[in-house]
Structure formats: structure tokens, C-alpha cells
Amino acid sequence: xMSSSSSGSGKKFSVLVVDDDPVIQRIHRVFLDRFGFETQVxxxxxxxxxxxxxxxxxxxxxxxxxxxxxxxxxxTRELRRMGVRSMIVGMTSRDRDSEKxxxxxxxxxxxxxxxxxxxxxxxxxxxxxxxxx
Amino acid sequence: xxxxxxxxxxxxxxxxxxxxxAQFTQLQQLQDExxxxxxxxxxxxxxxxxxxxxxxxxRALEQKCIDFKKVDAHVHQLKGSSSSVGAQKVKNACITxxxxxxxxxxxxxxxxxxxxxxxxxxxxxxxxxxxxxxxQILAAGGAIPMIE
Numbered sequence: 030x031m032s033s034s035s036s037g038s039g040k041k042f043s044v045l046v047v048d049d050d051p052v053i054q055r056i057h058r059v060f061l062d063r064f065g066f067e068t069q070v071x072x073x074x075x076x077x078x079x080x081x082x083x084x085x086x087x088x089x090x091x092x093x094x095x096x097x098x099x100x101x102x103x104x105t106r107e108l109r110r111m112g113v114r115s116m117i118v119g120m121t122s123r124d125r126d127s128e129k130x131x132x133x134x135x136x137x138x139x140x141x142x143x144x145x146x147x148x149x150x151x152x153x154x155x156x157x158x159x160x161x162x
Numbered sequence: 163x164x165x166x167x168x169x170x171x172x173x174x175x176x177x178x179x180x181x182x183x184a185q186f187t188q189l190q191q192l193q194d195e196x197x198x199x200x201x202x203x204x205x206x207x208x209x210x211x212x213x214x215x216x217x218x219x220x221r222a223l224e225q226k227c228i229d230f231k232k233v234d235a236h237v238h239q240l241k242g243s244s245s246s247v248g249a250q251k252v253k254n255a256c257i258t259x260x261x262x263x264x265x266x267x268x269x270x271x272x273x274x275x276x277x278x279x280x281x282x283x284x285x286x287x288x289x290x291x292x293x294x295x296x297x298q299i300l301a302a303g304g305a306i307p308m309i310e
Binding site for chain 2: 049050051052053055056059060063095122143144146147
């Protein structure tokens with residue numbers, strides 16, 4: 030069962046997917062759209078930082094770890110340094126706890142494994158409702 | 163009906179043999195009228211992505227001085243995309259591969275690359291066949307069997 034991100038109050042959550050893998054980009058976009066998010070996708074950490082610098086804002090940022098030009102932890106640190114208060118969730122590999130720790134140290138709110146599942150998105154939506162209501 | 167049963171059995175065997183996992187079912191569930199070719203699109207992206215990464219890996223392992231960080235990065239990416247389409251055997255081969263990258267074990271890395279290539283070609287072949295069969299069912303007005 031999928032719950033809409035607008036939940037009757039009319040609020041639509043916006044999400045920025047930061048990932049250089051075209052397969053993940055495509056899947057996550059459709060997945061998140063299905064849950065009612067307004068989704069934007071960029072290919073690396075620097076593009077994410079540049080977007081925020083240009084004045085864009087998002088409720089949620091899904092940040093991949095390994096990307097060219099600027100990786101996930103670096104981009105997370107930079108966004109926090111800029112004062113970005115969006116929920117940032119690191120996307121890590123199941124078999125690497127060290128990635129999770131580094132993401133948390135960099136300032137992410139949470140970590141989850143790729144690829145997204147319905148349960149993960151539902152949980153993120155609950156956290157977003159708590160944070161933004 | 164007969165075609166449906168054939169497709170069901172074929173698909174079920176792919177899951178039973180561990181070639182595909184539940185993530186593939188999740189992908190199929192995302193396909194609808196607003197994204198009617200979603201699965202074919204994603205699978206096609208996966209094929210392109212994988213072929214590029216396998217070429218990059220082959221080149222990286224042919225270097226005189228192997229950059230294991232680079233090799234690991236490619237394998238990590240391939241693991242991510244294979245896992246996201248439900249290509250379980252490819253994903254598992256990548257997990258093993260990454261362990262040998264950590265150990266900087268050249269011979270084992272070469273073996274892993276061969277295994278990854280093998281598993282990729284297998285899943286490519288199976289997916290192409292499956293999608294073709296499912297397309298025939300849809301064209302005949304039927305529904306695709308889903309494996310839970």
C-alpha cells in the first residue's frame with residue numbers, strides 16, 4: 030500500500046535524487062513520483078550543491094555515496110556548511126557500515142540501502158511529516 | 163492460457179535459480195499506463211551501464227599497475243545497478259569481487275571479472291527472452307504473471 034506524500038493537507042514533498050547511475054536515477058524517479066513526491070535528479074554532489082546555491086530547496090535529499098566530481102559525504106558536508114536544513118539521507122551499500130558512519134559524521138539525518146523499497150520510502154515520508162508539520 | 167503458463171514457469175525458474183530477485187518484481191509493479199515501457203527502459207539502461215562498466219573493468223585490470231580503488235569503484239557501481247534491477251547473481255558476483263579488490267588479489271579479481279561477465283550475459287539473455295514473451299502476452303490482451 031502506498032501512501033501519498035500529500036496526505037490530504039495538499040502538501041507535496043520535494044526530493045532531490047543525487048546519483049550518477051542512470052539505472053538508479055530512472056528507477057528512483059518513477060518510484061518517488063508514485064509516492065507523490067516532486068522529484069528532481071542530478072548526477073553528482075557538485076550539481077546538488079550548485080542547485081542549492083542557485084536558490085532551489087528540497088524537503089529531502091537522497092545522496093548517493095560514490096559519485097564523480099564530488100561524492101556523497103563531501104556534498105553533505107558542504108550543504109550543511111551552507112546552512113541547508115533539508116533532510117539528507119545517505120544511500121549506502123548494505124555491506125559497508127563504514128559508509129553509514131561517514132555519512133552520519135558528514136551531517137546526514139539517516140542512511141538507507143540502495144535501491145529504495147516501499148518500506149523505506151514510507152518511513153521517510155513519516156519522518157518528513159514529523160519534521161515539516 | 164498456454165502462453166501464460168509457459169511464461170509463468172519460465173519466470174518462476176529465473177527466481178528459483180537466483181538469477182532474478184524480488185527487486186525485479188518491484189520494478190514490474192512500478193510499470194503502469196503512465197510508464198508503460200518502464201521495465202524495458204530500465205533493463206535497457208542496465209544493459210548499457212553494465213557493458214560500459216565491464217569494459218572499464220577489463221581495461222583497468224589490464225593495466226601494468228592496477229588501481230584497485232578504481233576497480234572497486236566500477237564494481238561498486240555495477241553492484242548498485244544490478245541490485246536495482248534484481249539481477250541477483252550479478253550483484254553477488256560483485257560483492258565477492260569487491261572483497262578481492264580490498265585484498266588486492268589480482269588473480270582472484272581476474273576470476274571475478276570472468277564470473278561477472280558470465281552472470282551478466284546469462285541475465286541479459288534471460289531478461290531479453292522474458293520481456294519478449296511478456297510482450298506477446300500483453301499484445302494478446304493478457305496480464306503478466308507476477309512472482310511473489
